[in-house]
Amino acid sequence: MDLNPSDEQRLLRESAERFVAESYDADHRRKMANDPLGFSPSVWKQFAELGWLALPIAEEFGGLSGGAVEIGILMEAFGRGLVSEPYIATVVLGAALIDRCGSTAQKQALLPKIADGSLKLALAHSERAARFDLAKVTSTANRTAQGWRLSGSKIAVLDGHAADEIIVSAQIHDHHGPSGRIGLFLVPAQTPSLAISDYARLGGGRACNIELSDVQLAEDSLLGDDHDALPAIEWAIDRAMAALGAEAVGIMQTLVDTTLEYTKIRKQFGRPLSANQVIRHRLADMAMQVDEARSMALRAALKADSPPVERARAASGAKAKIGKCARFVGEQSIQLHGGMGVTEELEVGAYFKRLVAFDTLFGGSAHHYRRHAELGRTPVLA
Template structure:
C-alpha cells in the first residue's frame, strides 16, 4: 500500500514548512501569546490567504476540498512549530459542525467568512462534571414562540474570548446523559445573558468558562435536527482527536530532533555526549516512539471517513497509544536536556507542555483505552 502524499499534499506540506520555519520561532510565538488575543490576527489572515483555513471544506462552501490526510499534513506542521492560532476551535470544530449540520443559509453566511479569516468560531460543549462523556450535557434549551432560551455553563471552551460566534450544545429533551435530546445552536457571544471568563492554559493557548443565563436565540440558529446532534458531535470530536494525534506527532518529531542536536552540542570529558552509547540508545528509542506514533496517527486518519464504530475505535486507539508514547518521549527529552529542559528559554519545555495538554483534550489515555475496549467488544 502506498502511503506517500500526492502532489497537492506535498505542495501543502512545503508551503507550511517554509512559512512556519521563517515566521514562527520561539520569540515570535512568545509575542503572539502575550498579545491581547493570545495569537496573531495578521498571521491568521496569512493562513487564510495561503488557503489553509479552507483545507477541510468543500469547494461548494468555498474551501479546498481536502480530506483527512490534508488536515493531518496541516496539523503535523502546526505541531512542529507550536502554532497557537485557533485552527482547532474555528476550523475543525465549529467550522465542521456548521458545514455538516448547518442550513444552506447558515453555511453561506458563516463558512466563507471563516475561510477568509474574517470570522472565528468556538465550540462550547464540555461541562464541569461530564468527564469526557459527550452526552453528559445539562445546559438547557427551552422552546419559545420565536426560538429557544439557553441556560447553563460550559467549561474549557477553546478560543471563546476571541470568537465571533459560539456553537453551543444544549439539551432540548431527554435526561442528563441521554443520547437523544441534544441540539446545537449558533450563538453570538455578545448576546444578552452570556459571560465569557477568559484564561490562559499551560500550553500557551486560551480557553474560557462560558455562562449562559436566559439567552434568547432564534429558530434559525438551530444547527441540524433538534434533539439529534450527538452523532454529529461524536463525528466532529473523533476527527478533532485524530487531528490532535497528528499535531502530537509533529511535536514529538521536533522534540526528538532538538534533543539529538542538544546531545551533539553538549560535551563532557572532552567529547560530545552524543557519543555515549547509553544516550544513543535513548535517542534511538525516542525516534522509534515517534515513528510508531506517526503510524498510529496515519491509521486513524485513514479511518476518519469509515463507519462511526470503526472511526471511533481508530480515534481512541491512536489517542491512547500516542498519549503513552508522547509522555515517554517528552520525559526522555526533558531528562536528556537536564536542567535546561525546564527553562522557559528553550523550546523543549513548551513542546512538552503542549503534548501534556493534548493528552487530556477530549479524553485522556485511560478514557480512550476504555472507549476502544467498549467499541471493540460490540464490533
C-alpha cells in the same frame, strides 16, 4: 493501500513547514504567550490567503474539499512551531459541524466566511460533570414563542474568547420530539446574558468557561433541524483528535531533532554526550516512539470517514497511544537536556507542556483505552 503522499500533499507539507519555520520563532511564541488574544490576527489572515482555512470546506462553499489527511499534514507542521491560532476550534470543529448539521442556508452564510478568515468559531460542549462523556449534557434549550432560551455552563471552550460565534450544545425541551436530544445552537459572542471568562492554556493558546443565563436566541439559531446532534459531535471530535495527534507528532519530532543536536554539542568528560552508547539508545527509542505515533495519527485520519465504530476506535486508539508516546519523548528530552531542559532559555519545556495538554484534551490515555475496549465489544452493524 498506497500510503505515499500525492504531489498536492507534498506541496502542502513543504509550504506549511516553510511558513512555520519563517513565522514562528522563539520571540514570536513568547509574545503570543503574553498576548491577551493568544494569537496573531495578521497570521490568521495569512492562513486564509494560503487557503488553509478553506482546506476541508466543500468547493461549492468556497473551499478546497480537502480531507482529514490534508488536515493532519498541516497540523504536524503547526506542532513544529507551537502554533496557537484557533484552527482546531474554527476549522476542524466549527466548520465541520456546520457542514454536517447546518441547513443549506446556514452553510451558504457561514462557510465562505470561515474560508476567508472573517468568521471565527468555537465549540462549547464540555461540562464539569461529564468527565469526557460526550453524551452528558445538562445545559438546556427551551423553545419559546420568539425562538429559544438557553441556560447552562460550559468549560474548556477552546479559543472561545476570540470567537465571533460559539456553537453551544444543549438538551432540547419542546413538544416536537423526544426530550433530552442534543441540539447545536449558534450563539453570537456579544449576546446578552452570555458570560465568558478566559484563561491561558498549558503550552500556549487560550480557552474559556461560559455561563448562559436565559440566553434568548432566534428560531434559526439552531443548526439544521432538531434531530439529535450527538452523532455529529462525536464525529467532529474524533476528527479533532486525529488532527491533534498529528500536531503532537510535529511537537515530538521537534523535540527529537532538538535533543539530538544538543547531545552533539554538549560535552561531558571531554566528548559529546551523543558519543555514549546509552544516549544513542535513548535517542533511538525516542525516534521509534515518534514513528509509532505518526502511524497512529495517519490511521485515525484515514478512518475519519469510516463507519462510526471503526472511526471511533481508530481515533481513541490514536489518542491513547500517542499520549503515551508523547509523554515518553517529552520526558526523555527534558532528562537529556539536564538542568537546561527546564529553563526559559530553551524551549524544550514549552513543547513538553503542549504535549501534556494534548494528553488531557478530549480525554487522556486511560479514558480512551476504555473507550476503545468498549467499542470493540459493540456489534459492527450497531
